[in-house]
Amino acid sequence: MTSLAVVPGDGIGPEVTREALRVLETIAPAYDLTFTTTEYDLGARRYHASGETLPDAVLEEIRGHDAILLGAVGDPSVPSGVLERGLLLRLRFELDHYVNLRPSKLFTGVPSPLRDPGEIDFVVVREGTEGPYVGNGGALRVGTPHEIATEVSVNTAFGVERVVRDAFARAAARPRKKLTLVHKNNVLVHAGHLWSRTVDRVAQEFPDIAVDYLHVDAATIFLATDPARFDVVVTDNLFGDIITDLAAAITGGIGLAASGNVNPDHTAPSMFEPVHGSAPDIAGQSKADPTAAILSTVLLLDHLGHADAAHDVQQAAEADIAERGSAPRRTEEVGEAIAARVAEGVRVG
Numbered sequence: 001m002t003s004l005a006v007v008p009g010d011g012i013g014p015e016v017t018r019e020a021l022r023v024l025e026t027i028a029p030a031y032d033l034t035f036t037t038t039e040y041d042l043g044a045r046r047y048h049a050s051g052e053t054l055p056d057a058v059l060e061e062i063r064g065h066d067a068i069l070l071g072a073v074g075d076p077s078v079p080s081g082v083l084e085r086g087l088l089l090r091l092r093f094e095l096d097h098y099v100n101l102r103p104s105k106l107f108t109g110v111p112s113p114l115r116d117p118g119e120i121d122f123v124v125v126r127e128g129t130e131g132p133y134v135g136n137g138g139a140l141r142v143g144t145p146h147e148i149a150t151e152v153s154v155n156t157a158f159g160v161e162r163v164v165r166d167a168f169a170r171a172a173a174r175p176r177k178k179l180t181l182v183h184k185n186n187v188l189v190h191a192g193h194l195w196s197r198t199v200d201r202v203a204q205e206f207p208d209i210a211v212d213y214l215h216v217d218a219a220t221i222f223l224a225t226d227p228a229r230f231d232v233v234v235t236d237n238l239f240g241d242i243i244t245d246l247a248a249a250i251t252g253g254i255g256l257a258a259s260g261n262v263n264p265d266h267t268a269p270s271m272f273e274p275v276h277g278s279a280p281d282i283a284g285q286s287k288a289d290p291t292a293a294i295l296s297t298v299l300l301l302d303h304l305g306h307a308d309a310a311h312d313v314q315q316a317a318e319a320d321i322a323e324r325g326s327a328p329r330r331t332e333e334v335g336e337a338i339a340a341r342v343a344e345g346v347r348v349g
């Protein structure tokens with residue numbers, strides 16, 4: 001019995017989460033899995049009704065689950081940052097999701113905007129609990145011409161080392177055995193040198209891994225011109241946020257990009273969600289591609305130790321992606337098609 005906390009959230013979040021759950025329910029019987037789901041009404045509606053973003057008691061309830069499936073958070077009716085920080089980042093921080101795992105693969109049949117993309121298959125290991133995201137800042141003389149705003153990036157030896165170790169272990173398990181540190185150590189010398197020194201030190205324990213370094217600005221050049229050079233990328237919270245939207249764009253779009261907020265030590269449930277946001281511009285119109293949410297369930301299944309089930313869902317999604325034409329499909333059509341392929345694969349297998 002696997003207990004899932006489900007946070008559909010805002011905008012297209014509920015639309016894509018519904019399809020992800022449909023696929024999980026389809027794969028479950030083939031592997032004798034049982035998912036019990038508890039849905040949490042968190043996001044803009046709750047905020048307007050009660051002023052709450054993530055009450056402590058709800059956080060503790062969520063903590064009691066095996067994993068979390070999240071849709072997206074954020075709404076134009078709520079001041080920017082309230083839900084993003086108060087709900088999404090709070091979950092990542094409180095549940096110690098220090099590995100934000102974001103795989104990027106150019107699937108067969110997907111047109112890349114790059115003229116000559118080559119083979120794109122890399123994973124970004126984005127630090128998830130530190131950096132400029134920690135909320136260490138403030139503003140003075142707000143609204144005056146003399147306003148001063150700070151947002152201090154916090155990087156600890158402990159936090160950097162644990163995510164760097166995780167990235168090396170992932171690189172060691174992949175055939176190309178390459179790790180690229182992406183930072184900006186020519187300018188952000190305090191944080192950057194901590195990251196570089198940590199990578200150099202941990203590298204000594206992984207002599208088979210080829211280690212590379214790119215400044216983040218140059219990394220965007222290579223993501224657009226030679227993405228095949230990347231295998232495992234390790235980077236800080238903010239750089240990882242930015243380069244993974246670019247990574248999604250070069251591999252067919254944000255509708256295909258999955259992520260896991262992973263607590264590798266299993267001291268709290270990990271959380272799986274598409275890389276994209278609540279997309280208010282298309283919300284409520286069944287236009288959202290649920291593939292990213294469905295591929296996030298692959299990461300969820302893998303994390304919970306159900307590699308075979310994960311493989312089946314991945315295959316079903318990739319088969320659908322390979323054969324989808326350019327005609328727009330409704331959100332539920334895509335979910336139903338992938339679920340049907342899961343069911344078919346299950347029957348055949």
Ligand SMILES: NC(=O)c1ccc[n+]([C@@H]2O[C@H](COP(=O)([O-])OP(=O)(O)OC[C@H]3O[C@@H](n4cnc5c(N)ncnc54)[C@H](O)[C@@H]3O)[C@@H](O)[C@H]2O)c1
Binds near residue numbers: 071274277
């Ligand atoms: N993890 C999250 O919950 C998360 C991630 C990013 C942004 N956000 C929040 O979402 C809100 C909107 O942010 P944004 O506009 O910068 O980013 P966004 O990812 O929501 O949308 C960017 C563009 O991509 C499109 N898009 C996104 N997902 C899609 C899908 N599944 N299928 C088809 N098209 C899709 C949107 O229509 C939009 O044009 C903000 O409140 C932001 O803070 C939340």
Ligand SMILES: CC(C)[C@H](C(=O)O)[C@@H](O)C(=O)O
Binds near residue numbers: 084088089277
């Ligand atoms: C909404 C925001 C807090 C979030 C982030 O910056 O991590 C989002 O952009 C993402 O990529 O998951």
Ligand SMILES: [Mg+2]
Binds near residue numbers: 241242245275
């Ligand atoms: Mg982002």
